[in-house]
Structure formats: C-alpha cells, structure tokens
Amino acid sequence: MYDSFPEAPEAPAPELRHDWSREEVEALLDLPFMELVFRAAEVHRRHFDPSELQMSQLLSIKTGGCAEDCGYCSQSAHWETGLKASKLMPTCEVVEAAKRAKEGGAQRYCMGAAWRELKDRDVDRICEIVSEVKSLGLETCMTLGMLTGPQAQALKEAGLDYYNHNIDTSPDYYGEIITTRTFQDRLDTIRTVREAGMSVCSGGILGMGEGRRDRAGMIHALATMEEHPGSVPINALIPVEGTPLSGSARIDSFEFIRTVAAARITMPKSVVRLSAGRDDMTDECQALCFLAGANSIFVGEVLLTKDNPERSADDRLLERLDLRPMSA
Numbered sequence: 001m002y003d004s005f006p007e008a009p010e011a012p013a014p015e016l017r018h019d020w021s022r023e024e025v026e027a028l029l030d031l032p033f034m035e036l037v038f039r040a041a042e043v044h045r046r047h048f049d050p051s052e053l054q055m056s057q058l059l060s061i062k063t064g065g066c067a068e069d070c071g072y073c074s075q076s077a078h079w080e081t082g083l084k085a086s087k088l089m090p091t092c093e094v095v096e097a098a099k100r101a102k103e104g105g106a107q108r109y110c111m112g113a114a115w116r117e118l119k120d121r122d123v124d125r126i127c128e129i130v131s132e133v134k135s136l137g138l139e140t141c142m143t144l145g146m147l148t149g150p151q152a153q154a155l156k157e158a159g160l161d162y163y164n165h166n167i168d169t170s171p172d173y174y175g176e177i178i179t180t181r182t183f184q185d186r187l188d189t190i191r192t193v194r195e196a197g198m199s200v201c202s203g204g205i206l207g208m209g210e211g212r213r214d215r216a217g218m219i220h221a222l223a224t225m226e227e228h229p230g231s232v233p234i235n236a237l238i239p240v241e242g243t244p245l246s247g248s249a250r251i252d253s254f255e256f257i258r259t260v261a262a263a264r265i266t267m268p269k270s271v272v273r274l275s276a277g278r279d280d281m282t283d284e285c286q287a288l289c290f291l292a293g294a295n296s297i298f299v300g301e302v303l304l305t306k307d308n309p310e311r312s313a314d315d316r317l318l319e320r321l322d323l324r325p326m327s328a
Contacts, residue, residue: 020223026216037292040261044293052326054296057106062088062113069180071244075114081242098133110141117146127158134159152196163193164201170217199230207237207251223266236277253285264293
C-alpha cells in the first residue's frame with residue numbers, strides 16, 4: 001500500500017523529551033498502524049519489562065452530586081442519570097475495601113470523590129484515609145477536584161503518592177465538554193500538586209466526539225509538561241444515559257490503540273493505564289494496547305460507578321498473554 005512510510009519523527013532515544021511539537025504528535029498518529037505500534041513497543045522495552053502490568057484498584061469514596069458539568073459524567077449534578085449522591089465514606093469502610101483490594105493483588109489504591117474542589121472542612125478526614133491506606137503498604141492515589149497549595153501539602157504529608165487530575169481532551173476541544181472549569185484550571189491544579197512534591201496522574205478520555213487532531217492535542221499537552229505525568233490513564237468513553245454524550249459512538253479500537261502508542265512514545269517513562277471502557281474491549285484489543293506500551297490496568301468489578309472486567313477474566317487474559325503483576 002505504501003512505497004515508503006510518511007515522514008514522522010524517529011523513535012525517540014531513551015532520554016526524555018519535553019519539546020514535542022503538535023505537528024510531531026500528529027505525524028505519529030498518522031503513521032501506518034503497524035509501524036506506530038512497532039515504534040511504541042521499542043520505546044516501551046527501553047524503560048519497562050513488557051511482561052509486567054501494574055495492578056490498580058479504584059474506589060468512589062464520595063459519589064454523585066458534583067457541581068461540574070462534565071458532559072461525560074454520571075456523577076454531575078447537572079444531569080439526570082438516576083445516580084443517587086452519597087456522603088464521604090467512613091474511614092474504616094475505605095480501609096476495609098483497601099485491604100480486600102490488596103489481598104486481591106492490587107498494588108496501587110486509587111480513591112475518588114465527586115467534588116469540584118476539596119473543601120478545607122474535609123481535609124482532615126481525607127488525610128486520615130490516605131494515612132490509613134498507606135499504612136497497608138499500598139501506593140496511594142486520590143482524585144478530589146481542584147486543590148489549594150496548603151491542601152496539597154497536607155495530602156503529601158499524610159502520605160499521598162499520586163494525585164489524579166485528568167485534562168480530559170485537547171485544549172481546543174475542552175470547551176465542548178466542560179464549561180464550569182477551564183483547561184487552565186486543570187493545569188493550575190497539576191502545578192499545585194507538583195509543587196507539594198506529589199506525583200501526577202493525568203490523562204484523558206477518547207470517544208467524546210473529538211477527532212484525531214484533538215487526541216494529538218491531548219497527548220501534546222501532557223508530553224510537553226515540564227515533568228511528564230508519572231501515570232497516564234487513557235479512558236474510552238462509557239456513554240451514560242442522561243448525559244450530553246449519551247449518544248456518542250464508541251471510539252474505533254485502532255484509534256484507541258494509536259493514542260496509547262503515541263502516549264508511550266512521547267512519555268516513555270510514564271505508566272500508561274487502560275482505564276474506563278475496558279469492559280467493552282476485546283481481549284485482542286487489550287493485547288494490542290499492551291504491545292503498544294500500556295502497562296497498567298484497573299482491577300475490580302466496579303470502576304467508580306461503571307462496570308469493569310471481573311478479576312477472573314483479567315486473570316485468564318494475563319495468563320494467556322504471559323503477563324504478570326509489576327514488581328514493587
């Protein structure tokens with residue numbers, strides 16, 4: 001089909017780059033599929049054992065009633081999705097759930113609260129939860145919305161390893177999805193997290209009506225940060241009845257894999273995680289994602305408010321692919 005491959009940047013050397021141009025990322029995504037995956041697999045092997053996956057688990061510690069109007073989210077108070085809002089879970093219940101997750105093989109425990117921003121009145125409770133979960137020997141991650149500097153410092157002192165704050169999509173397409181918080185607000189929170197000394201977990205969602213150029217814009221925004229996110233979750237939209245994006249068509253599997261590959265090439269030392277939407281992915285699609293550089297998954301049957309593959313299904317897939325949990 002091709003006499004020669006289209007021009008695109010060479011597979012990067014092992015050292016990190018933070019000067020990717022938007023055009024370079026677009027050129028990566030435009031590569032012939034096999035060539036792109038091959039380049040990503042090469043980069044992946046320079047920095048990670050390709051036979052290992054990080055096993056993470058996610059718990060909603062406060063569900064629903066969020067003041068944000070994210071067009072994809074079942075937890076937004078703006079949409080009628082039938083989800084009942086709940087209060088912040090008691091610390092003891094979170095800790096018991098974390099214990100079960102560790103017994104089930106989870107290495108990182110992620111906790112999310114459906115808030116626009118963390119309120120000072122909740123900081124002590126959240127820090128208590130972080131400290132207790134950390135004491136179990138789990139890597140800890142939280143997503144609580146926007147943070148102030150003092151709040152971020154308190155979380156760091158409590159033992160929080162990672163803070164998740166997704167940019168969701170490209171700067172250009174962002175306003176089509178969310179109006180209650182700007183793209184710059186997202187970047188400001190990420191900067192606040194870094195200044196407190198915590199690692200950043202930040203990625204986005206595919207299948208929200210964006211095009212390939214928007215997916216390139218999202219990867220470009222992450223890959224040109226002064227420090228790449230330590231963890232980059234790539235989500236496939238799960239359309240939720242009652243939200244503005246409920247009628248969205250599912251993203252093409254090969255476009256999803258392309259984005260995973262571009263994330264791996266541009267952020268070679270980051271952990272790239274298959275996140276929401278994995279329950280609808282075929283084993284073959286997931287296998288290609290792992291080949292293209294994804295090296296983390298969420299385990300557990302529920303991902304916040306949506307279904308996730310059963311652990312037995314994940315165990316069978318990992319066995320078939322000769323994959324094992326990532327070394328501590």
